[in-house]
Amino acid sequence: MSDAQQLKTLSWVAIAAGAGYVIGKKMASAGGSCETKTRGELIDGKAIAAKVKEDVKAATQELVALHGVKPGLAVILVGERKDSQSYVKNKKKMAAEVDFHTVDVDLPDTVSQADLLKEVEKLNNDPKVHAILVQLPLPKHIDEPTILKAIKVEKDADGFSAANIGNLCLKGGDPPLAIPCTPAGCIELLQRSDVEMSGKNAVVIGRSNIVGMPVANMLQSCDCTVTVCHSRTKNMEEIIRKADIVVAAIGKAFFVKGDWLKPGCVVIDVGINSVDDATKKAGYRLVGDVDFESAKHVASKITPVPGGVGPMTISMLMKNTLNLARHSIGLERIPLRRQQSK
Amino acid sequence: MSDAQQLKTLSWVAIAAGAGYVIGKKMASAGGSCETKTRGELIDGKAIAAKVKEDVKAATQELVALHGVKPGLAVILVGERKDSQSYVKNKKKMAAEVDFHTVDVDLPDTVSQADLLKEVEKLNNDPKVHAILVQLPLPKHIDEPTILKAIKVEKDADGFSAANIGNLCLKGGDPPLAIPCTPAGCIELLQRSDVEMSGKNAVVIGRSNIVGMPVANMLQSCDCTVTVCHSRTKNMEEIIRKADIVVAAIGKAFFVKGDWLKPGCVVIDVGINSVDDATKKAGYRLVGDVDFESAKHVASKITPVPGGVGPMTISMLMKNTLNLARHSIGLERIPLRRQQSK
Numbered sequence: 171m172s173d174a175q176q177l178k179t180l181s182w183v184a185i186a187a188g189a190g191y192v193i194g195k196k197m198a199s200a201g202g203s204c205e206t207k208t209r210g211e212l213i214d215g216k217a218i219a220a221k222v223k224e225d226v227k228a229a230t231q232e233l234v235a236l237h238g239v240k241p242g243l244a245v246i247l248v249g250e251r252k253d254s255q256s257y258v259k260n261k262k263k264m265a266a267e268v269d270f271h272t273v274d275v276d277l278p279d280t281v282s283q284a285d286l287l288k289e290v291e292k293l294n295n296d297p298k299v300h301a302i303l304v305q306l307p308l309p310k311h312i313d314e315p316t317i318l319k320a321i322k323v324e325k326d327a328d329g330f331s332a333a334n335i336g337n338l339c340l341k342g343g344d345p346p347l348a349i350p351c352t353p354a355g356c357i358e359l360l361q362r363s364d365v366e367m368s369g370k371n372a373v374v375i376g377r378s379n380i381v382g383m384p385v386a387n388m389l390q391s392c393d394c395t396v397t398v399c400h401s402r403t404k405n406m407e408e409i410i411r412k413a414d415i416v417v418a419a420i421g422k423a424f425f426v427k428g429d430w431l432k433p434g435c436v437v438i439d440v441g442i443n444s445v446d447d448a449t450k451k452a453g454y455r456l457v458g459d460v461d462f463e464s465a466k467h468v469a470s471k472i473t474p475v476p477g478g479v480g481p482m483t484i485s486m487l488m489k490n491t492l493n494l495a496r497h498s499i500g501l502e503r504i505p506l507r508r509q510q511s512k
Numbered sequence: 513m514s515d516a517q518q519l520k521t522l523s524w525v526a527i528a529a530g531a532g533y534v535i536g537k538k539m540a541s542a543g544g545s546c547e548t549k550t551r552g553e554l555i556d557g558k559a560i561a562a563k564v565k566e567d568v569k570a571a572t573q574e575l576v577a578l579h580g581v582k583p584g585l586a587v588i589l590v591g592e593r594k595d596s597q598s599y600v601k602n603k604k605k606m607a608a609e610v611d612f613h614t615v616d617v618d619l620p621d622t623v624s625q626a627d628l629l630k631e632v633e634k635l636n637n638d639p640k641v642h643a644i645l646v647q648l649p650l651p652k653h654i655d656e657p658t659i660l661k662a663i664k665v666e667k668d669a670d671g672f673s674a675a676n677i678g679n680l681c682l683k684g685g686d687p688p689l690a691i692p693c694t695p696a697g698c699i700e701l702l703q704r705s706d707v708e709m710s711g712k713n714a715v716v717i718g719r720s721n722i723v724g725m726p727v728a729n730m731l732q733s734c735d736c737t738v739t740v741c742h743s744r745t746k747n748m749e750e751i752i753r754k755a756d757i758v759v760a761a762i763g764k765a766f767f768v769k770g771d772w773l774k775p776g777c778v779v780i781d782v783g784i785n786s787v788d789d790a791t792k793k794a795g796y797r798l799v800g801d802v803d804f805e806s807a808k809h810v811a812s813k814i815t816p817v818p819g820g821v822g823p824m825t826i827s828m829l830m831k832n833t834l835n836l837a838r839h840s841i842g843l844e845r846i847p848l849r850r851q852q853s854k
Binding site: 315330331332333334335336337338339340341342343344368369371377378379383387390393395396397398399400402403404405409 | 675
């Protein structure tokens with residue numbers, strides 16, 4: 171496939187989901203494919219997320235220099251859940267590292283829905299804020315969909331609004347303003363690892379709104395032949411065995427075994443499951459949906475857990491924020507990966 | 513599966529896409545499945561479309577009687593293309609038969625985009641109009657997406673707006689206000705033919721915005737394991753051979769051969785292709801994407817062309833219009849198929 175063809179093929183997914191802000195750099199173009207003979211090469215999510223972060227930082231500096239606009243990310247945290255605090259801390263840390271303007275709204279878990287809505291409204295009207303993130307889950311007395319729908323689509327940091335999802339699925343229309351971060355991270359990992367997608371069989375395990383459904387639509391935009399498996403699927407092993415690319419997002423530790431995989435396939439493991447481990451200080455460790463130890467001998471490329479998809483999610487949130495800031499002044503999304511890999 | 517489970521499973525697709533307005537009637541519940549031994553039973557789209565029409569008519573009479581609201585459908589036709597005139601005529605005919613209020617806007621093909629937008633705006637503001645349909649294609653000097661996006665989402669008769677498509681794909685959120693008519697017709701055909709969908713392998717051939725993409729998402733909502741094939745798919749025959757349900761929407765005459773099919777599968781043929789036929793007065797005849805003559809001996813149920821999916825499209829447009837009228841006064845969509853088939 172020629173560069174021009176591939177550019178056309180990747181269409182807005184490459185542009186929007188983000189094949190990498192490669193501006194003025196020449197990409198390594200190894201032309202790796204699912205049939206490569208190398209087995210078990212690690213897809214290093216940490217390293218790729220760091221590259222995305224660098225690219226976002228460079229593009230942010232350019233936006234400030236040329237247009238005087240600093241991307242602004244607001245994060246609303248309700249209550250004192252330790253896991254939520256930790257996620258929010260990481261998001262704020264990276265936002266600071268890429269020189270974003272940030273707004274922190276910390277509310278007690280007794281906050282009323284009406285008061286929370288007022289905070290969202292305030293941020294909707296704050297011209298310095300381009301992206302709003304409400305950390306989930308919210309306390310039970312608050313209706314999450316009501317809060318999420320209150321966020322202006324132009325500030326939908328997570329890309330979960332119906333309009334953004336619709337534009338993600340529709341071909342040739344308006345591109346979505348933001349794209350769900352974890353699935354966008356999966357595509358970015360594939361693209362930055364030079365995995366050929368056109369015409370490949372991709373199997374997505376799981377059909378959630380936040381991963382399975384959007385990643386399936388994005389893989390299809392990249393010309394994969396996509397099958398989505400889920401809890402009702404009867405012949406999962408048989409289907410996975412045909413896959414050149416497997417995206418596992420079903421939330422079950424060690425679910426996919428190495429001997430279910432087609433030799434040479436590429437595995438993107440979205441799962442983050444904790445399993446008991448007496449050798450660890452915490453008493454547990456995090457593992458994916460794929461049985462990494464057996465899978466790494468069969469796959470040609472595979473993401474580890476942790477250190478695979480996980481680190482990408484926050485980088486993609488930064489990318490969404492940058493692009494929403496650009497959109498706010500009528501700039502188009504940065505044409506990512508200006509240099510196509512061959 | 514219990515009725516209650518199935519009701520939950522079908523979720524809003526059954527409600528919104530329309531498993532049939534069975535109000536006060538008991539459905540025949542043959543429990544047909546892909547494994548039935550009967551071969552080549554015709555799925556009679558004409559008869560099923562007529563039933564849908566009857567149900568829409570009954571529900572319209574109820575809406576008028578109880579709420580004084582008559583569903584209103586506006587159809588904008590630009591220019592004098594014979595095929596467009598014929599489609600519009602059929603739509604108006606059925607709208608009259610189900611006692612809808614109709615508004616006809618016929619414009620010359622010299623109309624400016626600005627004037628066409630004014631007509632859309634007028635209809636957006638007309639409280640008697642609940643659904644607006646702009647017959648495509650439009651003359652080349654008019655930008656179709658601009659016109660379609662000008663239609664209020666509350667009056668989007670075709671269900672193609674990003675918000676409606678997004679809500680179609682998202683689970684558990686707001687249901688779409690309207691659903692693309694042809695894919696909704698495919699689901700209705702399957703449901704009214706008592707085809708079990710949960711856990712079945714469904715293969716959709718084609719990934720268009722108007723058929724392939726939405727029907728794939730709807731089949732997934734009905735708990736099928738869905739694979740979408742398209743022009744870049746390399747092993748199409750092999751994939752189709754695994755399918756319990758095949759939806760062909762690729763626009764190529766006789767594309768799917770009988771010997772590609774799994775014995776006992778169900779075939780929904782969306783294609784409408786004209787092929788030369790000297791025995792016909794017109795010199796051509798219409799055929800589907802499936803080679804019907806060979807497929808009918810392999811499939812357990814199959815739609816003919818013409819007389820399969822085709823007649824459903826207009827009936828589903830009527831259903832969308834009815835539901836938009838209900839939505840306009842805060843009524844929920846009619847809970848279709850109140851009696852689940854077993």
